[in-house]
Amino acid sequence: MTDWIKRWQEGKIGWHKKLPNSKLIEFITCLKLCKNSTIFVPLCGKSVDMLYLLEKGYRIIGVELSELAAEQFFKENELEYSIKKTDQFIIYYAPNIQIYCGDFFDLNAHDLKAVSAVYDRAALIALPADLRQEYTQHLYSIIQAGCRVLLLTLNYPQSQISGPPFAVNQAQVLSLYKNGFDCQLLQCFNDLENEPKFQRANVDFIEKATYCLHKK
Numbered sequence: 001m002t003d004w005i006k007r008w009q010e011g012k013i014g015w016h017k018k019l020p021n022s023k024l025i026e027f028i029t030c031l032k033l034c035k036n037s038t039i040f041v042p043l044c045g046k047s048v049d050m051l052y053l054l055e056k057g058y059r060i061i062g063v064e065l066s067e068l069a070a071e072q073f074f075k076e077n078e079l080e081y082s083i084k085k086t087d088q089f090i091i092y093y094a095p096n097i098q099i100y101c102g103d104f105f106d107l108n109a110h111d112l113k114a115v116s117a118v119y120d121r122a123a124l125i126a127l128p129a130d131l132r133q134e135y136t137q138h139l140y141s142i143i144q145a146g147c148r149v150l151l152l153t154l155n156y157p158q159s160q161i162s163g164p165p166f167a168v169n170q171a172q173v174l175s176l177y178k179n180g181f182d183c184q185l186l187q188c189f190n191d192l193e194n195e196p197k198f199q200r201a202n203v204d205f206i207e208k209a210t211y212c213l214h215k216k
């Protein structure tokens with residue numbers, strides 16, 4: 001966890017993008033959102049995907065370890081915010097968005113009672129293998145039945161370059177979510193041509209996959 005805080009302090013946030021994720025835009029309909037739906041964004045960083053969803057009229061709950069990330073999100077997007085401290089979180093509030101600053105594993109079902117969908121970009125794949133089952137089990141325990149999850153993952157030969165982001169293949173996704181979720185692969189393709197860091201490391205391929213999960 002301290003590594004992430006340090007990365008934010010040093011500005012080493014290569015995962016952060018300036019434009020909304022094209023797969024979110026392409027596949028958002030699989031979340032079957034209604035007007036005013038609340039979307040949970042785990043390990044949210046200062047993702048502009050949250051701004052995209054806000055501008056579409058949805059409500060957002062994010063969770064993020066780094067206070068710097070939360071502050072930068074509101075300041076860079078010129079959103080006025082207020083702060084409330086609880087035992088485990090500093091919660092940043094602005095209209096239709098709350099970012100819980102603290103550990104994902106401290107969130108509970110009460111915190112997410114309004115949530116009907118989850119958007120996971122660079123959350124599952126940010127975690128080392130030994131934390132992933134705990135992550136998916138905790139996610140299962142804090143969201144309601146019927147909730148849908150849009151999950152974006154990467155898969156590449158892990159022996160050729162170290163993470164994060166870590167490689168998570170289709171069999172691993174199916175195994176991680178087999179208890180309690182229906183899992184549909186929406187798309188998977190090799191995108192090495194758009195990944196200079198992986199090209200420089202002579203990685204054979206980098207597959208980008210998009211899944212829609214449905215909590216039973």
Ligand SMILES: C[S@@+](CC[C@H](N)C(=O)[O-])C[C@H]1O[C@@H](n2cnc3c(N)ncnc32)[C@H](O)[C@@H]1O
Pocket residue numbers: 001004005015016017042043044045046047063064065066069102103104105121122123126
């Ligand atoms: C790879 S970044 C992805 C951020 C964001 N999803 C995006 O697409 O830009 C992962 C983020 O997870 C945060 N993080 C890591 N472990 C966490 C935890 N246990 N609870 C909350 N946030 C965490 C890190 O600080 C980092 O900002």
